[in-house]
Amino acid sequence: MTSGEKVDKIIPRGGSKCCKLSILFFCLLNISTSVAPVTGFVLKSCRISSDTAICVKSKLRAVPKDIPSAVKGFDLSVNRISRIEVSDFKNLPLLTRLDLNRNEILHIDSGAFANLTCLKKLNLNNNKLYELGENIFVGLRNLSELRISRNRIKTVASTSFKYMTNLTFLDISRNKLNKITNVHSILQHLPRLQNLFIQNNNFTTFYSWELTNSSLKLNSLDLSQNPIADFRITADVFPNLTWLNINSCPRKKQMRWDVHNKTFLSRVSTLDISELQMAYGDMKTLLETVNSSLTSLRMNAMKHDLTALINISCTIPTMLTLQLRYNKLSSLTSDIFTLCINVTDLDLTGNQIQFIHVNAFRSLHGLKTLSLSRNGLKSVPPATRNLPTLVELDLSMNNISRLDRDDFANQTKLRRLSLYNNVISALHESVFRDLIRLQILKLQTNHISKLNGAFKKYLRNLTQLRLNANKLTSIKNREFEGLQSLQNLSLHENQINRLEPGCFIGLTNLTNLLLQKNLITEEQLNSNVFNDLINLRRLDFRENRIKYNNYSALSKPPFSNLALLETLAIPSQHRREKSYLPLNFLQGLTNLLEFNIRSIQLIFLHIDMFKYTPKLQTLDISSNELMDLSPDLFSPIQNLQSLYISRTSLQSLDFLIDANLTKLEFLQARKNQYSVISEEMIRSVPALVYVDLQGNSFTCDCDNAWFRQWAENDNQTQVFDAYNFVCNYPPHLKGMKLLKLDVRSCSVDIEFICFICTTCLILLFMVVSFTYQLLRWQLVYAYYLFLALLVDNKNKNKQAPHQYDAFISYNTCDEPWVIRELLPKLEGEQGWRLCLHHRDFEPGKPIVDNITDAIYGSRKTICVISHQYLESEWCSREIQVAR
Structure with a gap:
């Protein structure tokens, strides 16, 4: 289990x-x-x-x-x-x-x-x-x-959702449930559900009794894009509902609205009835149902008389937000919003508006947010000047070609102004004079070629200015002098080829400056134009025209005053010639954390390049033609954590061995010519958790045996896409996957050898033990027999006369018989000279030697056979030796 x-x-x-x-x-x-x-x-x-x-x-x-x-x-x-x-x-x-x-x-x-x-x-x-x-x-x-x-x-089984008792959010939209009863089997098991989205399920009716038999804790309910023809609520099943979306899908049938009690939806604060087709009377009843709580109403792409609907909705005393997108309002009359005195947010996006009466918004005394985006306006409508409480104004994606001096008169509370995606070509010097509280100004994607001093005196509270994707060619002296609070300045995607000295004076609080995709050259950097940006944190120069011809020290390093800069990016310069970087290019950047010089045709980095940036953590030098990197280059940046060296001309990673990058965690080295990754190199970066070596030409032999095993088995470092590493050498293995290489023959398995030796010793010990226990006497006999054979071979050719006529082999128990009976007969009567062990064996000499000498020194051997003789081990050996 x-x-x-x-x-x-x-x-x-x-x-x-x-x-x-x-x-x-x-x-x-x-x-x-x-x-x-x-x-x-x-x-x-x-x-x-x-x-x-x-x-x-x-x-x-x-x-x-x-x-x-x-x-x-x-x-x-x-x-x-x-x-x-x-x-x-x-x-x-x-x-x-x-x-x-x-x-x-x-x-x-x-x-x-x-x-x-x-x-x-x-x-x-x-x-x-x-x-x-x-x-x-x-x-x-x-x-x-x-x-x-x-x-x-x-279909939904009755038990599908019974285990999810803590579910609070369910989106089962755009399916084919068809009947609201299918939702009932879901809700009965979800006591904590707060947000239910069931739009576009082809429901044709909505009856509260089919959905549930009791009150639900739903806060949000989305029934949009369903062709509901009959909507009925007969009980208070949604006591907590605050967000309701019943905007309709394109269809011919109208919805019939029947809510028995106006208190059933009394807490709904946000309602979306966009595209809803309903009889005017039902529509009026619907809005009366939420009359006491509604704060936000969306009526986008409506088919009804919009003016009448606006008048009904604006009589709701709690109404604050009104969204009227894509309703094809070509013009706004003076009385269209007469009753909307409490509305604070008005969205008129995408209505093809070309004319706005000067008094169209006069009754909106508390309006704070106004969106006129995606219309056909050719100028800033004078009607907006009657909105002194306005905080946010969106005029983006229109056809506005010019900004006049009084376009934003009286807008003293405006904080956000969007004018992007228009055709504005120039700015008037005092066009922003009344915007004393403006914080965000979006002017990107226009045709602006001249700023005309629009930012020299005003906008002292501006924090974000977007001027990207225009046609600026130069930034003049003190162009942004009045923007003391500016933090983010976007100037990318222009045609800037000149930065005049002092052009950034006044931007003492600027933290982010984007200058990518311009025509800036190294001459602009050498003019100390950035000296005033003392709080700058990010500076981006990608895709410009910066190029140095040697690494000689600069007399005026471009960033010497930017002590707080953390990110510097100079990648992808459009010049194709080989380039260098001056050895003191980074002088003054003592807090630099990230440096990007990808794809600038760099062929050399001086070993003193990073001595000014001791806190550097991320370095990207990919897509350059660097032939070699000295380990000394990395000595000043021991805090480096991420290194990108893809698509270079480096032949190996051995420079890391002596670089002492003990904090390096991320290494990307794609599409190089690394054939062997050594164990020493990997061990030199102990903190490494991610390495990307895709697209290299690996050698599939024993040189990569350790790396192959490490890549597959190490549980600290992720070797990205290692299963797709391909062998390039030797030729007969070209195309084979590196991790399929059999490396068993590349190393001596000490553990296996120890196992074999130990096994052999154990088996030998067991054999010896069993042999000694079961066959020890047979072995002793074999030993002595072997000795006898040796002595026999030694003495068989000797011709010396025998010392005795016979050697008597007998058991000690039979000695009395030998002395009394045998000895007198043979020595006394026959005159034989006999050899007896108790009489003739040499004292101190091994008994086996005495026996063999006695046998070989006698012409014959006489064995006295008795029961005792046969039971004696020594007697048995004597007869065997004699035989």
Whole structure:
């Protein structure tokens, strides 16, 4: 039984406090007992970022099985997965976020999410599910957000949602539920649901009694894009509802509105009835239903008489926000908003408005936000001057070609002004004179070629100015002198080729300056134009014309006064000639954290380049023609954490061995000519958690044996896309995957050798033990027999006369008989000379030697056979030796 199944069995089915505590305890327990942080691992199709496994756009047809168990997020969006199986998430108990958006999922096995007891967010949008079966979401007791829109769901089993007792957000829009009764089987199991989105499900009726039998805790309900012809609420089933969207889809039938009691929707504060087709009387009744609480009303693309609807809605005393987008209002008359005295936010985007009466907004005494975006205005309407309380004005995406001196007169409270995507060609010197509180000004994507001193005297509270995508060619002296509070200045995508000395005077609080995609050259940098930007944090020069011909020191380093600068980017300069950087180019940047010089045709970096930037953490020198990097280059930047060296001419990474980059965590070295990655190089960067070596020409031999094993087995460093590393040498292995290389023959397995030796010793010991126990006497006999053979071979050719006539072999027990009977007969009567061991053996000499000498010194051997003789070991040996 898995841990997830155990929790499912012990947690009660109700949504009690005990249930919450049990789930929380389980999740915390898993987190506390997790031993390995999610920092490394080589994955076949994914990568790890922080605590999330990212497998987006990997053409996966199944959920990968090699995901570390400690991840908390899992993004599988935009793949080709067609089925979710029971085992897919079995080993991911800590998962809190799961994204399966944009796949081809047709079926989810029952219990597929059973182990995900800590999951809080699940996204199943844009798949091909046609039904939700029983127990499909078993185990998801802690889930709070479920998105399952844009599928083909027709049926929902009665038990599908019964386990998700903590669900607060459900989006099941754009399916094929057809009948509101299908939603009833969902809601009966979701006591905590607050936000329900069921738009575009082809509902034709909405009857409250079909949806629920009791009150719901819903705060938000989206019924939009459904062809509802009959809308009836007969009971107070939505006592907490504050947000209601019933905007309609294009259709011919009108909706019939029937809410028995006006108090049933008395708390709705935001209502969207865009495109709704309804009889005027029903529309009036609808708006009267929310008369006591409505603060925000959306009536976009309406078919009714808009003026009448505006008058009805504006009589609601609590009405503050009115959205009237895409209603084809070509003009605004003086009386259209007469009754809207309480409205503070008015959105008229996309109405093709070309004329606005000067008194059109006069009755909007408290208006704070006005959007006139996406219309046909050719100038700033004078009607806006009658709005002294206006805080935000949006005039973007019109046809405004010029700004006159009095266009923003009396707008002393305006804080945000949007004029982007117009055709403004120039600014008047005093056009912004009354905008004393303006903080954000958006003028991008116009035709502005001259600023005409518009920012020299006014706008002292401006913090953000966007002038990008215009036609500026130069920035003149003191052009922004009046912008003392400015923090963000966007000048990118112009045609600036000249920065006059002193052009940034007054911008002492500027923190971000964007100058990319202009025509700025190194001469502009050498003129000390940035000396006044003492608080600058970010400076971007990408895609300009900056190029130095040598690395000689500059007499006036361009950034010597920018001590607080943290990010400097000078990549992708459009000049194709080889370039250098002066050795003191970064002088003064003592707080620089990020330096980007990607793709500037750089061929050399002086070893003193970074001695001025001791805090540097990120360095990008990719796409240059650097042939070599000295380890001494990195000596001043020991805090470096990220290094990008892709597409260079470097032949190896060995410079890292002596660079002492002990804090380096991220290394990207794609598409180079690295053939061998040495163990010494990897060991020199102990903090490395991510390395990207895609597109290199690896050698598939024993030189890469260690790297191949490390890439596959190390649990600290993630080697991105290692499963696709391809061999380029030797020729017969070209095209083979590096991780398929057999490296067993490349190293001596000490552990295996120790195992074999130990095994052999144990077996030998066992054989010796068994032999000694069972065959020791046979071995002793064999030993002596062997000695006898040796002596026989030694003495068989000797011709010396025998010393005795016979050697008498007998048992000690038979000695009396030998002395009394045998000895007198043979020596006394026959005259033989006999050899007896108790009489003739040499004292101190080994008994075996005495026996063999006696046998070889006698012509014959006489054995006195008796029972005692046969039982004697020594007698047995004597007869065997004699034989």
